[in-house]
Amino acid sequence: MTLLGGLWLAVWILQPLPHGLLDSSPAPGLLLQDRRGGELRTTRSNDGSRRRWVSLTEMDPDLIAAFLATEDRRFYRHHGVDLRAAVRALATNQRAGRMVSGGSTITMQVARMLRPAARDWGGKLRQVTWALRLERHLDKHAILEQWLNRAYFGNGQVGFDAAARFYFGKSATALSDAEALTLAVIPRAPTGYDPLKHLDATLRRRDYVLQMLVARGAVSTDEAATIRATPLALARHDSINHAPHFVAYAVEQLPADVRAAGGRMHTTLDLQLQRTLQRRVTEQVAQLSHMHLQQAGVIVMDTE
Structure with a gap:
């Protein structure tokens, strides 16, 4: 029976990961940027959280080292489950008479993020099996990127x-x-x-x-x-909300499925130029206040 169980587990681990498992869920908010890449606004995800996906290559190696030091010191030396940490956690739990230490590796934490499980022994076993499967199909960089973008x-x-x-x-x-x-x-x-x-x-x-x-x-x-x-x-x-009228108009032009999917949206607005024009228009309207002027508009023929 044990042999059959082990064989089934090995076959299960070798199976490709389910389609869409690694997709961001819920979808990240929509990041709107001006023509120079500056942030105009970021909307929240459907669950009310604010999230944005960043590639591991964009992160400072010293920062990554800090995360590993606090979360999983042996990350690059285990295959999803750190037996040394697991034994230490088991001894701690036995002394406490309940589960107070999980001994979870970063891979195990990602497994729980992707496949939520109860915080009991059954949930821990599920976490372990999914961690082994993730390590079989993803390299360490991909797993770490998942964790850094999903951690709360x-x-x-x-x-x-x-x-x-x-x-x-x-x-x-x-x-x-x-x-x-x-x-x-x-x-x-x-x-x-x-x-x-x-x-x-x-x-x-x-x-x-x-x-x-x-x-x-x-x-x-x-x-x-x-x-x-x-x-x-x-x-x-x-949340930053620059050029709110322009941003609202830009978002309204997007199909509903694109808004829901989140991601980045580059716009034609030059925020630096917009601020300069707003300042000058405000000054001009103030100078002409004796003529009861209250509104003004600007047409830009060349942004360079």
Whole structure:
């Protein structure tokens, strides 16, 4: 019976992944950009979260190292399941008399994100089998990209780029080392390590991760000291909404299925030029106020 079960599992793992399994679900919001690539607005996903997919190649290697240090130190050395971590978690759970530590690898976490399962022994077994199947069909970079874009960072933010924009008002690629490392600890406990509400706890966890990176030689002592000394400009950065009338018109022109699918939409608007024109029009209307002028329009013949 055991032999048959093992054979069935091996055959199941070798089967191709189901079609659409890796698609973003729910679809990410729609990112609207001006002609230079600047953000005009990002809509929310159908579930109310804000998410945006970013390729792993766009992320700083030091940032990735920070995530691995806090979530799965042996990520590149296991095949989906870290037996050493699993044994350690099992001993912890036995002492506690309940499941308090899952020993989940990043691959196992991705498996739960793609195929939600109960947080019990049956759910853990399902997580393990799906992790083995993912490792059979995806390389480590693809798995890590899935995790970084699906992890929850609190306050309705899903994925690292959405978190970077919410907490620091900038894209993931524009973060300083101090900012990136601060965000890296949030997925472990999104409520407890919410930097807007529990900054001290978040920084203690961040400094602990820093110590691990220094011990491994990934970060020098001087670099760690610089990161600790760097001030953080944390604040809620809710949705940007530049040129709202233009953006609303642009979105209305899209077919419903395109709006629902999310993604990026490049527009013809030059936001920098738009702001210059708005300022000049405002000044001109003010100068002509004695003529009871209240509105004005501009036609641009050449944007260069």
